[in-house]
Amino acid sequence: MLDVAIIGGGPAGLTAGLYTTRGGAKEVVMFERGMPGGQITGSSEIENYPGVKEVLSGFDFMQPWQEQCFRFGLKSMQKDVMRISRLKNYFVIHTDKETFEAKSVIVATGGSPKRSGVKGEDQFYGRGISTCATCDGFFYKGEEVAVLGGGDTAIEEALFLSELCKKVTVLHRRDEFRAAPVTLQKAKAKANIEFLTPVLLDEILGDAKGVNGILYKYKDSQEQQKLEVNGLFIFVGYSVNNQILKQEDGSFLCEMTDAGEVKVDLNMNTNVPGLFAAGDIRIQAAKQVVCAAGDGARAALSALAYLEHHM
Ligand code: FAD
Ligand code: NAP
Numbered sequence: 001m002l003d004v005a006i007i008g009g010g011p012a013g014l015t016a017g018l019y020t021t022r023g024g025a026k027e028v029v030m031f032e033r034g035m036p037g038g039q040i041t042g043s044s045e046i047e048n049y050p051g052v053k054e055v056l057s058g059f060d061f062m063q064p065w066q067e068q069c070f071r072f073g074l075k076s077m078q079k080d081v082m083r084i085s086r087l088k089n090y091f092v093i094h095t096d097k098e099t100f101e102a103k104s105v106i107v108a109t110g111g112s113p114k115r116s117g118v119k120g121e122d123q124f125y126g127r128g129i130s131t132c133a134t135c136d137g138f139f140y141k142g143e144e145v146a147v148l149g150g151g152d153t154a155i156e157e158a159l160f161l162s163e164l165c166k167k168v169t170v171l172h173r174r175d176e177f178r179a180a181p182v183t184l185q186k187a188k189a190k191a192n193i194e195f196l197t198p199v200l201l202d203e204i205l206g207d208a209k210g211v212n213g214i215l216y217k218y219k220d221s222q223e224q225q226k227l228e229v230n231g232l233f234i235f236v237g238y239s240v241n242n243q244i245l246k247q248e249d250g251s252f253l254c255e256m257t258d259a260g261e262v263k264v265d266l267n268m269n270t271n272v273p274g275l276f277a278a279g280d281i282r283i284q285a286a287k288q289v290v291c292a293a294g295d296g297a298r299a300a301l302s303a304l305a306y307l308e309h310h311m
Pocket of ligand 2: 148238287
């Protein structure tokens with residue numbers, strides 16, 4: 001039986017792995033469905049992690065985290081976890097093919113990009129519609145692209161795209177932006193970024209080759225306008241990845257908010273003994289790498305205390 005199962009290999013999961021193994025837990029496995037690193041690996045840059053002066057891509061930034069954890073004995077398994085259930089005083093981790101037993105579990109499954117629900121989105125997803133400028137921006141080098149959204153992700157990624165593309169048109173449904181003022185200021189200073197607000201995206205157009213345009217209108221007008229672009233980057237927020245906590249009867253293993261976040265106390269304890277949550281999945285998460293890492297460390301310390309006193 002594992003001492004600690006960590007689900008998710010983003011900043012929260014990796015930090016939990018570092019602190020549990022370095023703190024003496026023997027059998028610690030981190031289950032990650034893809035490559036470790038988490039959401040930030042899809043970002044073109046990170047410049048707000050304390051102590052790291054260079055501006056690095058999210059991918060480069062996360063590389064040393066894995067190496068550091070594995071040095072202290074963290075094991076990683078590339079598995080998609082389907083569900084976690086509780087039996088007596090231990091947990092069962094259900095993956096697509098196997099099950100694993102663990103004395104304690106740290107859930108660090110983070111979030112995923114939301115869909116906008118605009119007509120044509122499902123049809124052209126991956127064929128001109130992207131949620132990752134770092135991954136797909138290069139395909140539109142020298143071309144005109146559009147960005148939907150007004151949060152930090154949309155504006156940061158518009159800035160990234162403006163270095164590659166001829167023109168970037170940002171469409172946002174309000175005149176006010178959620179993005180940090182400093183980021184917005186940078187984007188507004190770019191000659192090849194145009195802002196269209198407040199506008200609603202009506203439809204994504206395309207053919208067999210993929211996207212070839214979008215239809216939008218200003219909020220106070222009914223007149224539809226067309227923008228000819230082959231690439232649309234959608235950044236309209238994230239949903240938390242809480243599916244693994246859903247039980248067969250549809251209830252959740254632990255207490256959740258209406259928005260689907262895990263309720264934890266300041267020590268990352270859920271209401272179920274031995275079950276902890278860390279990072280973007282938890283209530284009131286600041287959704288920052290530094291905070292996710294802090295949560296991971298706190299959850300690990302709580303898991304170590306739980307193993308010592310209850311198992
Ligand atoms: P995540 O990073 O989401 O990691 C969760 C991991 O769990 C993922 O690797 C996922 O594959 C895995 N997983 C999920 N479900 C399962 C499952 N069922 N089985 C197995 N594995 C699973 N923050 C900053 O501080 N600075 C920035 O500059 C910054 N830029 C950002 C740019 C972008 C484009 C985005 C999207 C976010 C940015 N953020 C930034 C926010 C930051 O990335 C997140 O707050 C942080 O990554 C959260 O870490 P986490 O470990 O909680 O979750
Ligand atoms: P976000 O802050 O929730 O912003 C989503 C944006 O999309 C909002 O502007 C929203 O408009 C718009 N939107 C939502 N649904 C829409 C729809 N159906 N159609 C059109 N527009 C829609 O999401 P995010 O930008 O991905 O950021 C997520 C979190 O990560 C935030 O907490 C953010 O601060 C953090 N983050 C931080 C950094 C950084 O610190 N450098 C970088 C990236 C992300 P409204 O504003 O009108 O609701």
